[in-house]
Amino acid sequence: MRYRYTVIIDKERCKGCGICISFCPRGVFEFEDYLNEGGHHPVRLTGNECIGCRACVIMCPDIALELIREEIDESTYAR
Numbered sequence: 001m002r003y004r005y006t007v008i009i010d011k012e013r014c015k016g017c018g019i020c021i022s023f024c025p026r027g028v029f030e031f032e033d034y035l036n037e038g039g040h041h042p043v044r045l046t047g048n049e050c051i052g053c054r055a056c057v058i059m060c061p062d063i064a065l066e067l068i069r070e071e072i073d074e075s076t077y078a079r
């Protein structure tokens with residue numbers, strides 16, 4: 001079974017501390033240009049592939065990240 005991982009970011013909970021940027025081994029995060037309601041630059045996804053290690057979810061002090069795992073339909077690769 002193969003999986004695709006996606007991180008959901010709560011942009012208003014994020015305090016822009018950058019811990020997820022430091023810990024992500026795949027460079028999945030970068031800062032937004034705008035400020036959120038709390039006056040922080042939240043993070044956004046870069047488009048780099050998430051490997052589902054959960055380091056960002058575990059380390060985020062503001063519980064702003066959620067990891068979604070989806071099964072990949074391998075039959076689409078077999079054709």
Ligand code: SF4
Binds near residue numbers: 007028053067
């Ligand atoms: S789960 Fe791992 S690879 Fe995916 S965004 Fe978080 S730290 Fe990066």
Ligand code: SF4
Binds near residue numbers: 020
């Ligand atoms: S660790 Fe959490 S609060 Fe800090 S920048 Fe990442 S998502 Fe935002």
